Amino acid sequence: xxxxxxxxxxxxxxxxxxxxxxxxxxxxxxxxxxxxxxxxxxxxxxxxxxxxxxxxxxxxxxxxxxxxxxxxxxxxxxxxxxxxxxxxxxxxxxxxxxxxxxxxxxxxxxxxxxxxxxxxxxxxxxxxxxxxxxxxxxxxxxxxxxxxxxxxxxxxxxxxxxxxxxxxxxxxxxxxxxxxxxxxxxxxxxxxxxxxxxxxxxxxxxxxxxxxxxxxxxxxxxxxxxxxxxxxxxxxxxxxxxxxxxxxxxxxxxxxxxxxxxxxxxxxxxxxxxxxxxxxxxxxxxxxxxxxxxxxxxxxxxxxxxxxxxxxxxxxxxxxxxxxxxxxxxxxxxxxxxxxxxxxxxxxxxxxxxxxxxxxx
Amino acid sequence: xxxxxxxxxxxxxxxxxxxxxxxxxxxxxxxxxxxxxxxxxxxxxxxxxxxxxxxxxxxxxxxxxxxxxxxxxxxxxxxxxxxxxxxxxxxxxxxxxxxxxxxxxxxxxxxxxxxxxxxxxxxxxxxxxxxxxxxxxxxxxxxxxxxxxxxxxxxxxxxxxxxxxxxxxxxxxxxxxxxxxxxxxxxxxxxxxxxxxxxxxxxxxxxx
Numbered sequence: 001x002x003x004x005x006x007x008x009x010x011x012x013x014x015x016x017x018x019x020x021x022x023x024x025x026x027x028x029x030x031x032x033x034x035x036x037x038x039x040x041x042x043x044x045x046x047x048x049x050x051x052x053x054x055x056x057x058x059x060x061x062x063x064x065x066x067x068x069x070x071x072x073x074x075x076x077x078x079x080x081x082x083x084x085x086x087x088x089x090x091x092x093x094x095x096x097x098x099x100x101x102x103x104x105x106x107x108x109x110x111x112x113x114x115x116x117x118x119x120x121x122x123x124x125x126x127x128x129x130x131x132x133x134x135x136x137x138x139x140x141x142x143x144x145x146x147x148x149x150x151x152x153x154x155x156x157x158x159x160x161x162x163x164x165x166x167x168x169x170x171x172x173x174x175x176x177x178x179x180x181x182x183x184x185x186x187x188x189x190x191x192x193x194x195x196x197x198x199x200x201x202x203x204x205x206x207x208x209x210x211x212x213x214x215x216x217x218x219x220x221x222x223x224x225x226x227x228x229x230x231x232x233x234x235x236x237x238x239x240x241x242x243x244x245x246x247x248x249x250x251x252x253x254x255x256x257x258x259x260x261x262x263x264x265x266x267x268x269x270x271x272x273x274x275x276x277x278x279x280x281x282x283x284x285x286x287x288x289x290x291x292x293x294x295x296x297x298x299x300x301x302x303x304x305x306x307x308x309x310x311x312x313x314x315x316x317x318x319x320x321x322x323x324x325x326x327x328x329x330x331x332x333x334x335x336x337x338x339x340x341x342x343x344x345x346x347x348x349x350x351x352x353x354x355x356x357x358x359x360x361x
Numbered sequence: 362x363x364x365x366x367x368x369x370x371x372x373x374x375x376x377x378x379x380x381x382x383x384x385x386x387x388x389x390x391x392x393x394x395x396x397x398x399x400x401x402x403x404x405x406x407x408x409x410x411x412x413x414x415x416x417x418x419x420x421x422x423x424x425x426x427x428x429x430x431x432x433x434x435x436x437x438x439x440x441x442x443x444x445x446x447x448x449x450x451x452x453x454x455x456x457x458x459x460x461x462x463x464x465x466x467x468x469x470x471x472x473x474x475x476x477x478x479x480x481x482x483x484x485x486x487x488x489x490x491x492x493x494x495x496x497x498x499x500x501x502x503x504x505x506x507x508x509x510x511x512x513x514x515x516x517x518x519x520x521x522x523x524x525x526x527x528x529x530x531x532x533x534x535x536x537x538x539x540x541x542x543x544x545x546x547x548x549x550x551x552x553x554x555x556x557x558x559x560x561x562x563x564x565x566x567x568x569x
Contacts, residue, residue: 004437004445011436011475234432237410241426242446242495 009256016260019223027212048078050088050097054105092122099123202356210355211328217294221301221315225308228253258295279359286358322348368416376402378553384530391544392534398550400534404501422498429503431488435477439487457494465520466490482513499530506537
């Protein structure tokens with residue numbers, strides 16, 4: 001039976017490859033289309049934040065560079081610089097940007113004079129997703145710039161206290177700021193993003209890749225329903241009278257499905273290695289149990305329904321809803337708020353999270 | 362020997378009601394009835410796939426079941442389909458195909474042809490061979506002549522005679538009158554009841 005099963009896999013493999021190729025390309029097309037619809041400027045980011053940065057200090061630029069390169073922000077928020085405060089306000093007004101950050105003209109110099117100038121955050125009354133992003137941005141900014149302000153002011157006060165030339169305070173502040181930024185950079189997360197999205201450290205492209213992979217694997221019921229024979233009474237009778245128990249038949253077919261899925265994953269892995277996404281090499285090993293789980297699930301679905309057509313249609317309808325509510329088809333932040341609350345009950349969410357960890361660390 | 366003793370089976374309604382049939386070695390039993398009359402259910406019960414609600418079925422020897430739908434894997438050739446369900450090696454399979462009953466089915470002629478490229482007759486003969494290769498003493502056949510052309514039908518009918526001569530017992534559920542000429546006894550299933558038919562009457566007269 002094993003030898004014949006291996007031959008079966010070999011003969012069935014072209015159909016499987018064709019299926020994954022067709023669906024994979026369709027998913028890619030949707031992904032590109034979705035990117036153009038959802039994300040402007042080809043930024044592949046969920047949200048765009050406009051900002052104005054006066055040209056009076058490298059301190060400001062360093063601060064922004066720090067924020068935009070944080071793991072919890074990179075890939076999710078696209079910072080776009082505008083030439084004036086008015087342009088930032090207009091961008092937010094026209095909903096071109098979800099939020100605007102305006103650094104006052106005297107921000108850097110004001111720190112040294114003790115004026116303590118404030119950063120302006122501009123946003124319209126936003127939908128759920130925007131609210132979250134704006135809150136994140138404000139927290140990140142407050143954290144970074146607040147630390148910067150405190151250090152600059154401290155050095156200024158110290159210079160004043162000890163009768164040191166105030167011009168020296170600038171250099172002292174610069175040194176302190178670099179040390180603080182280094183410390184902050186090591187923290188990776190300046191704010192606790194978990195209240196919004198546990199997997200915020202992954203880029204949107206990584207999330208979409210993982211969830212699309214799982215979705216396509218689950219929907220492979222469409223092709224594997226023609227492979228699995230456990231729902232066909234004629235085969236069940238034949239197996240039983242040949243001394244093959246239903247469990248053995250299921251195990252053999254689930255392992256066959258796993259092997260075919262795994263070959264597809266390896267091809268996918270090799271393809272991904274040529275992209276900018278940094279997929280971990282260890283994923284080849286750690287994806288084994290994930291694909292085994294999916295193979296058992298797919299085989300089980302194929303066994304539940306009498307015909308391949310009903311198995312395909314019902315699993316498509318069921319898993320599309322499950323995938324959507326797990327935040328797999330669109331980011332969780334795009335879901336209605338009442339659905340966001342219940343995401344933790346969705347088993348696919350944990351499968352996607354685990355896959356993200358395995359594939360992208 | 363096969364002894365069906367007062368067997369009743371129910372789904373939502375009674376499908377078989379106190380059925381009694383006895384088949385001796387070398388006998389062919391025909392089961393006649395309209396769709397849903399319980400023919401396939403009775404065969405499944407004899408095969409041990411379904412349990413009767415009451416009564417007892419005693420089968421001496423190994424059972425083989427040729428289902429109405431050919432349980433064949435499309436992407437495999439004839440040889441691999443035979444290999445799929447046995448622990449036999451290639452030499453054993455090839456020599457088994459040369460035996461008196463299996464050689465009649467001429468499966469060796471198309472042993473390397475994939476099922477998806479076979480005709481209906483070839484598929485039916487292969488399905489039969491994949492059951493016979495396990496060496497059954499009792500053969501259950503559900504609509505074995507359905508959708509077959511005349512040469513393929515004749516092959517199956519000839520096989521029935523050879524299997525009987527070899528001491529095997531056959532149960533055949535069919536609508537095809539030509540099958541019953543090869544049966545020693547024909548039973549008519551209607552409303553759960555099973556009655557032995559007078560073979561001199563035409564099937565069409567009885568069923569209508």
